[in-house]
């Protein structure tokens with residue numbers, strides 16, 4: 164699903180109304196009707212409903228909704244925070260009078276009387292800080308036991324997620340139209356949105372939109388071809404880690420197998436620490452990392468460096484050699500391999516996916532985390548384009564950036580995924596899917612991030628709250644099966 168900046172949303176409205184000549188009042192009616200369709204499942208006829216309206220078209224949606232509720236015999240009242248100013252809002256305000264929707268004024272307003280609050284005060288174009296009187300009302304509503312519903316966006320939050328007023332409306336549910344904007348999907352705005360509904364109302368766009376929110380339909384995978392063998396099914400090779408962090412390497416190796424690689428090898432200059440626990444792994448012994456030679460099988464597959472790798476100088480030499488002696492490798496670089504990134508990385512040599520968390524990324528680009536959080540889309544997009552790679556920027560809202568300006572935001576997952584080794588598992592899933600599936604980096608990164616988070620959600624829904632990274636691996640198949648359209652047959656085209 165597309166994800167818009169505030170300006171893109173404004174342009175979309177403008178294009179639909181001015182260029183396509185769709186009457187704005189029809190769009191407003193569609194918006195109000197779609198809000199009604201969502202909330203009718205949540206409200207009862209005897210609930211007392213208060214619709215709070217602002218001066219613009221968000222307020223107009225509120226008037227139209229109040230009228231629909233009244234016609235359908237709901238117990239609804241209006242509280243006009245501002246008088247309506249736009250043409251459509253005024254028209255809908257007049258219709259409220261015709262259908263005898265009652266209004267309450269500030270003197271007679273008693274928040275405790277209401278069961279449901281509908282916030283139609285400000286839309287996504289809000290800037291600055293809410294007036295004190297509005298903050299007071301919202302504060303009371305936020306502390307009440309009523310159901311809080313926002314139309315389009317909780318009032319007091321700017322669509323671009325860069326301005327959030329104190330005491331903004333704190334919604335249980337938000338209904339937005341056509342596509343979400345940044346504040347619906349990224350923190351801190353997302354905290355106030357509650358459950359998000361995205362309803363089509365007939366808005367159209369004529370420009371390319373490069374931002375998206377991951378959906379389950381983006382995660383589909385191809386079933387295996389009937390005549391694959393273990394090598395053609397996909398190979399992953401992982402550079403070994405240091406003893407202290409061998410668990411990280413183990414998690415990556417196992418996740419790569421479980422995500423579908425046919426052949427997973429560990430490239431190591433040491434003993435095989437996994438020989439009694441991970442029987443499927445093949446060991447490729449090398450005399451030293453500094454003299455590493457990659458055979459054609461390794462070079463054809465996916466090469467992973469980082470998990471548990473450590474920061475000794477022989478690993479930096481290895482990474483330097485990989486960038487000077489080879490071309491067109493498929494590389495997943497994570498963790499310690501990112502520590503050295505600026506020392507060895509050269510663009511246009513290999514096909515690269517990197518997976519820093521915010522702390523690692525902050526170090527790589529020499530900007531503090533707060534600075535990145537203020538403008539992650541711009542900073543991430545520029546980095547991916549400048550370095551010609553796919554960037555997976557991990558956080559509570561992981562974002563995936565392509566070299567050509569596309570951005571995918573992951574809204575799956577839950578805080579229980581913040582557990583040691585969770586990122587190592589993600590790296591293994593990326594490598595396993597990339598080896599096994601014929602999609603380009605950006606698509607693979609989207610599928611891997613979505614799958615990893617949905618496994619976390621699957622565990623959470625099954626009330627396995629304090630799950631470990633090993634639990635994530637053990638449930639790859641349980642979630643993966645939703646996305647392979649095997650249908651008892653095998654594919655001929657992957």
Ligand SMILES: NC(=O)C1=CN([C@@H]2O[C@H](COP(=O)(O)OP(=O)(O)OC[C@H]3O[C@@H](n4cnc5c(N)ncnc54)[C@H](OP(=O)(O)O)[C@@H]3O)[C@@H](O)[C@H]2O)[C@@H](O)CC1
Nearest residue numbers: 176190191194219220221222285286287289290291292315
């Ligand atoms: N057009 C369409 O196609 C459709 C639109 N739809 C609906 O319309 C909504 C967008 O409409 P909108 O542009 O009228 O926005 P809305 O927030 O109601 O009013 C903006 C006003 O707020 C003001 N303002 C800003 N910050 C402020 C502050 N701190 N304190 C005080 N005032 C402040 C700002 O004033 P300004 O600063 O610009 O003078 C401006 O006057 C959208 O969210 C959706 O619900 C649907 O009907 C479907 C079809």
Ligand SMILES: Nc1ncnc2c1ncn2[C@@H]1O[C@H](COP(=O)(O)OP(=O)(O)O)[C@@H](O)[C@H]1O
Nearest residue numbers: 520558559576577578580581583584585586587
């Ligand atoms: N609060 C959170 N909500 C959802 N996912 C999270 C949260 N915190 C971390 N994650 C996910 O968990 C993983 C942690 O990765 P990382 O920080 O590399 O951990 P490790 O180094 O221990 O493997 C990432 O995929 C990240 O997106």
Ligand SMILES: [K+]
Nearest residue numbers: 282285314316
């Ligand atoms: K609103």
